[in-house]
Amino acid sequence: MDTDVDVLVVGSGPVGATFARELHEAAPHLTILMVEAGPRLTDGVGANVRNLDLEDRRCVQRRATAWTGQTTSDTGRADGHLASRPGTFLVRTADVSGDDQTGMPAAAMSANVGGMAAHWTCACPRPGGSERIAFLGAAFDKAFDRAIDLLNVTNAAFPATEASQRLLQKLSTVFDRGRPPDRRVQPMPLACTPTGQSLPHWSGVDTILGQQQRLTIVPDTVCRRLLHRDGLVYAALLAGRHTGETHTVQVRAVAVAADALRTPQLLWASGIRPPALGKHLNDQPQIVSALALRENGVTTPPGPARETADRRDLLTGVLWIPFHEPDFPFHTQVMQVGTTPIDVPGAAVLDRPVVTWGRFTTKEIRPEDRVEFSDTDLDDFGMPRMSIHYGLTERDRATITRAKRDMVAQAEAVGDFFPGSQPRLLPAGSSLHYQGTVRMGQSHDGASVCDPHSRVWGFHNLYIGGNGVIPTATACNPTATAVALAVIAAGHLTAKLER
Numbered sequence: 004m005d006t007d008v009d010v011l012v013v014g015s016g017p018v019g020a021t022f023a024r025e026l027h028e029a030a031p032h033l034t035i036l037m038v039e040a041g042p043r044l045t046d047g048v049g050a051n052v053r054n055l056d057l058e059d060r061r062c063v064q065r066r067a068t069a070w071t072g073q074t075t076s077d078t079g080r081a082d083g084h085l086a087s088r089p090g091t092f093l094v095r096t097a098d099v100s101g102d103d104q105t106g107m108p109a110a111a112m113s114a115n116v117g118g119m120a121a122h123w124t125c126a127c128p129r130p131g132g133s134e135r136i137a138f139l140g141a142a143f144d145k146a147f148d149r150a151i152d153l154l155n156v157t158n159a160a161f162p163a164t165e166a167s168q169r170l171l172q173k174l175s176t177v178f179d180r181g182r183p184p185d186r187r188v189q190p191m192p193l194a195c196t197p198t199g200q201s202l203p204h205w206s207g208v209d210t211i212l213g214q215q216q217r218l219t220i221v222p223d224t225v226c227r228r229l230l231h232r233d234g235l236v237y238a239a240l241l242a243g244r245h246t247g248e249t250h251t252v253q254v255r256a257v258a259v260a261a262d263a264l265r266t267p268q269l270l271w272a273s274g275i276r277p278p279a280l281g282k283h284l285n286d287q288p289q290i291v292s293a294l295a296l297r298e299n300g301v302t303t304p305p306g307p308a309r310e311t312a313d314r315r316d317l318l319t320g321v322l323w324i325p326f327h328e329p330d331f332p333f334h335t336q337v338m339q340v341g342t343t344p345i346d347v348p349g350a351a352v353l354d355r356p357v358v359t360w361g362r363f364t365t366k367e368i369r370p371e372d373r374v375e376f377s378d379t380d381l382d383d384f385g386m387p388r389m390s391i392h393y394g395l396t397e398r399d400r401a402t403i404t405r406a407k408r409d410m411v412a413q414a415e416a417v418g419d420f421f422p423g424s425q426p427r428l429l430p431a432g433s434s435l436h437y438q439g440t441v442r443m444g445q446s447h448d449g450a451s452v453c454d455p456h457s458r459v460w461g462f463h464n465l466y467i468g469g470n471g472v473i474p475t476a477t478a479c480n481p482t483a484t485a486v487a488l489a490v491i492a493a494g495h496l497t498a499k500l501e502r
């Protein structure tokens with residue numbers, strides 16, 4: 004490993020990859036070292052494991068989290084307990100017999116090359132209205148266009164079928180009135196390449212990196228601490244995950260893209276503790292349900308053989324009902340499936356096409372919703388142990404009640420809920436879309452961690468990235484937004500380094 008690099012990128016998820024790609028493209032001579040706490044899972048650099056055959060995929064997913072001893076499950080539950088989704092592990096194992104909205108019991112993370120994007124489902128909607136970071140103005144739209152380019156986002160992931168067109172029409176009748184064209188019901192923008200077959204090729208970090216030449220990725224290596232003086236990070240302490248062996252690398256700049264929980268963890272461990280660090284933690288309350296469509300005869304009925312498949316492979320299309328204020332402060336995904344990725348009693352024998360009808364709502368942002376770090380206890384990676392303090396407000400509960408009620412009323416146009424599959428709120432943390440913990444702000448007023456270029460306040464060469472930087476209450480899937488913010492940050496960093 005180099006002992007002297009231009010830029011150290013911490014974390015190999017889509018945001019770390021965006022820093023690497025953008026820096027390389029703008030200044031190919033820069034040396035970039037990327038460290039990743041977890042292992043390499045596939046031959047391709049951070050490829051999406053959903054492109055693998057089922058057996059290989061299961062094997063890789065098990066390898067990603069076997070060390071935790073936790074159970075994973077597509078439905079988020081196993082044996083009556085919370086389980087993380089394949090490829091992720093829970094921050095802490097918790098029994099949610101009590102209030103599953105307090106303390107964020109379903110909070111989870113990935114540790115592998117490619118980050119969560121080795122496992123993600125690739126929805127990349129554009130934020131609208133109050134989801135947007137107003138002070139970034141047109142710069143955000145330009146960066147978002149670049150993000151969808153990097154992620155290879157398309158609205159044509161699935162071939163249109165008679166059934167999908169009919170569903171689109173039905174939903175449009177219910178939702179489109181009063182919306183501008185770009186906020187009407189439409190196929191979900193998905194990060195993938197259509198293949199002409201039933202399933203597309205899903206994007207991962209390999210898609211973002213492209214043919215990146217001068218990047219070294221070192222797996223199983225934890226960045227334990229950033230060494231800094233007078234607002235300049237000059238070195239980083241790296242440790243072998245399994246060997247514990249440490250060494251120091253000299254840097255000209257650092258980009259920390261270690262997710263919304265571990266980016267503040269590294270800053271904390273490094274003694275960089277601005278007042279807003281870890282605060283304003285913001286998850287998206289997630290409501291799920293499943294419907295049998297009323298029209299029959301188009302989708303193959305689910306049969307017993309399919310039950311052994313990864314149910315996400317049974318997708319035949321995803322529709323998007325965009326967030327649109329004031330009437331619809333929700334983000335809705337309608338997934339057409341042969342059978343369903345959530346537990347639906349009776350779905351396996353029902354001979355009608357199924358859609359899952361899921362909704363994210365916004366959360367009221369409060370500083371007291373936060374992740375904290377211990378000064379004495381360490382986690383499995385040798386980093387300060389985290390604890391999460393989190394709860395819903397009265398306003399959140401009212402928003403969730405409204406979201407559920409509207410789902411029931413609006414579903415009427417489409418089909419019938421399966422018994423037991425009426426809209427239900429998942430345990431807090433289920434969305435995997437944690438935001439706000441290293442939030443961006445317009446001024447250095449103590450309520451934010453970084454400036455509009457994602458540079459940590461008070462530092463010349465320390466940039467951060469990921470969903471944690473997003474300061475607004477969003478309902479849409481956040482990764483494309485986080486990638487867009489990293490595009491802006493990388494542009495700023497390149498200009499500084501080149502000066």
Ligand code: FAD
Nearest residue numbers: 014016017018040114118119124125126226261469480482
């Ligand atoms: P991550 O992808 O989490 O990567 C961070 C990496 O940093 C990790 O690999 C971690 O090991 C590493 N790291 C942490 N600390 C250190 C350290 N100290 N030293 C070295 N390395 C470190 N989002 C969407 O927008 N749309 C979707 O449809 C969607 N679907 C999803 C479905 C699933 C099943 C999952 C698991 C996630 C999904 N997500 C989705 C979430 C999406 O994957 C994340 O938003 C995205 O990956 C975040 O990117 P990131 O680079 O900020 O962080």
